[in-house]
Amino acid sequence: MCGIAGLFIKNKALESQMGVMLAQMTSTLCGRGPDSAGFAIYTTDDPGFTKLSVIAQGDADLDSLHEQMCREVAPEIQKSATGSNVVFRVPDAKAGQAIEWIDARPAELALIGQGKRLEMYKDVGYPDDVAERFGIAQMRGTHGIAHTRMATESAVTPEGAHPFSTANDQCLVHNGSISNHASMRRALRKDGIKVRTENDSEVAAGYLSQQMHQGKSLGDALDSSLDVLDGFFTFVVGTENGFGVLRDPIACKPAVMAETNDYVAFASEYKSLTGLPGIENARVWEPTPAHSYFWEH
Amino acid sequence: MTTNTLQKAGNETVFDLSRSSVRDLNAYLHELPANRPCDPVRVTHLTGDHSVVAGLDADLDIQVDGHVGYFCGGMLRQARLTINGNAGQGVGSNIESGQIHVRGDASQSAGATGRGGRLVIDGNASARCGISLKGTDIIVKGNIGHLSAFMAQSGRLVVFGDAGDSLGDSLYEAHIYVRGSVASLGADCIAKKMRDEHRKELAELLEAAGEAGKVDVNDFTRYGSARQLYNFKVDNIGAY
Numbered sequence: 001m002c003g004i005a006g007l008f009i010k011n012k013a014l015e016s017q018m019g020v021m022l023a024q025m026t027s028t029l030c031g032r033g034p035d036s037a038g039f040a041i042y043t044t045d046d047p048g049f050t051k052l053s054v055i056a057q058g059d060a061d062l063d064s065l066h067e068q069m070c071r072e073v074a075p076e077i078q079k080s081a082t083g084s085n086v087v088f089r090v091p092d093a094k095a096g097q098a099i100e101w102i103d104a105r106p107a108e109l110a111l112i113g114q115g116k117r118l119e120m121y122k123d124v125g126y127p128d129d130v131a132e133r134f135g136i137a138q139m140r141g142t143h144g145i146a147h148t149r150m151a152t153e154s155a156v157t158p159e160g161a162h163p164f165s166t167a168n169d170q171c172l173v174h175n176g177s178i179s180n181h182a183s184m185r186r187a188l189r190k191d192g193i194k195v196r197t198e199n200d201s202e203v204a205a206g207y208l209s210q211q212m213h214q215g216k217s218l219g220d221a222l223d224s225s226l227d228v229l230d231g232f233f234t235f236v237v238g239t240e241n242g243f244g245v246l247r248d249p250i251a252c253k254p255a256v257m258a259e260t261n262d263y264v265a266f267a268s269e270y271k272s273l274t275g276l277p278g279i280e281n282a283r284v285w286e287p288t289p290a291h292s293y294f295w296e297h
Numbered sequence: 298m299t300t301n302t303l304q305k306a307g308n309e310t311v312f313d314l315s316r317s318s319v320r321d322l323n324a325y326l327h328e329l330p331a332n333r334p335c336d337p338v339r340v341t342h343l344t345g346d347h348s349v350v351a352g353l354d355a356d357l358d359i360q361v362d363g364h365v366g367y368f369c370g371g372m373l374r375q376a377r378l379t380i381n382g383n384a385g386q387g388v389g390s391n392i393e394s395g396q397i398h399v400r401g402d403a404s405q406s407a408g409a410t411g412r413g414g415r416l417v418i419d420g421n422a423s424a425r426c427g428i429s430l431k432g433t434d435i436i437v438k439g440n441i442g443h444l445s446a447f448m449a450q451s452g453r454l455v456v457f458g459d460a461g462d463s464l465g466d467s468l469y470e471a472h473i474y475v476r477g478s479v480a481s482l483g484a485d486c487i488a489k490k491m492r493d494e495h496r497k498e499l500a501e502l503l504e505a506a507g508e509a510g511k512v513d514v515n516d517f518t519r520y521g522s523a524r525q526l527y528n529f530k531v532d533n534i535g536a537y
Contacts, residue, residue: 249443251405251423251442251443254386254405256385256404269366269367270366270385271344271346273345274344275344284364284383284401284402285402286404286405286423289424289442289443
């Protein structure tokens with residue numbers, strides 16, 4: 001099972017509605033993945049600052065951690081916390097140092113995403129409750145992806161929820177299971193890609209990041225993953241300016257897409273698209289297996 | 298079920314799914330008598346719901362206005378069901394008799410394991426169309442996806458457009474007619490000569506689906522089983 005949704009806004013006037021549209025799409029997928037949920041939202045760029053999305057562990061004292069981070073990394077670091085998740089805005093030049101600082105405190109903080117525009121929110125719980133907790137419906141953005149999880153390959157933890165981000169402004173949600181994730185994880189780590197969890201889907205995200213880091217476009221990276229990833233998958237991938245979709249050649253996992261002049265939408269089931277504006281006249285189609293689709297601003 | 302969910306337009310009963318559930322709709326349909334013609338039914342305000350009109354066994358016309366989710370018209374008997382939209386996975390799965398007409402596209406596994414009746418799809422059908430077919434006639438006016446008619450045992454699959462990879466893999470005795478190209482044939486599926494009896498069969502299928510005269514039966518290629526996988530061959534022992 002698992003449910004995935006993605007929304008790419010074409011008409012700027014709809015950017016203020018992105019959060020509410022994505023939350024509504026995700027709400028219809030609660031039954032496909034009731035144990036956890038996550039959202040990646042591409043918001044506006046904050047010039048000079050990088051966003052670090054972090055999950056606070058247990059009873060971590062965020063205020064004192066923030067204070068300490070400002071003292072030890074950069075005084076300009078800002079924090080916006082919602083529930084167990086926090087987004088730190090860090091001066092670009094200090095982003096690497098801030099990531100090291102966060103990674104050195106695994107008992108208190110877990111980095112889940114980084115980028116100029118990407119903000120990530122994920123937690124265990126019923127997807128509607130998770131969306132409510134983070135105020136997803138109130139967010140604006142240019143594109144976003146979401147996931148409702150029914151765990152198969154690894155434990156139900158906030159970090160194990162999707163999306164996964166393995167490079168700046170890149171993230172992925174996955175419906176399916178990857179069989180060769182252990183050997184691929186070892187190979188990716190050797191190549192310097194940070195794979196932080198034991199989740200199979202994070203390996204797929206890491207592979208795409210590696211390919212794009214080597215110079216491939218999103219479309220080419222998606223195409224090459226067909227030869228390398230062994231398993232079942234439907235992916236929706238976000239980059240700073242783009243949004244891509246790929247299904248494995250067997251295509252057991254469902255997928256439906258809709259496009260109007262205002263947006264491109266992806267979901268596991270058509271039901272998730274029925275609340276979108278103008279859906280009655282949208283072009284609705286099932287993405288062809290083993291064929292990559294992507295849109296860019 | 299509240300009575301205000303049902304409205305009559307002439308002799309047509311209109312079922313508004315924004316005011317009642319699929320469970321109510323199906324319960325209403327299951328109570329219709331199976332042994333005499335019933336008044337037509339129309340279902341409106343669909344939101345991609347699953348299992349719409351599943352298990353219907355009655356002699357009536359039923360229109361579904363909108364896109365449906367999974368397993369629409371599953372296990373159908375007698376009725377003539379029209380879907381004025383796209384259908385999700387498994388439309389008409391295990392259909393036993395009657396007809397389903399999808400005016401849009403159909404997702405995966407359309408007509409899976411169907412035992413009888415007819416499934417007509419105006420648009421495309423995606424992967425595994427007619428998988429494990431056991432007697433239904435499927436007419437797809439667009440293209441079909443990969444692994445269609447996998448292990449199909451009997452029934453007929455007619456495709457006006459193209460077929461994806463591995464058509465008719467491990468086929469038994471279903472008849473396949475494709476007008477366009479076939480990306481690849483599955484194991485033990487081969488192109489066969491169209492003889493007069495096949496042209497006649499195809500013409501009858503088109504006639505029954507209301508498509509007579511719209512396409513030329515001579516443009517189709519027939520595919521069937523080479524019957525090489527029917528019996529165990531000791532030479533293949535190493536493959537197990």
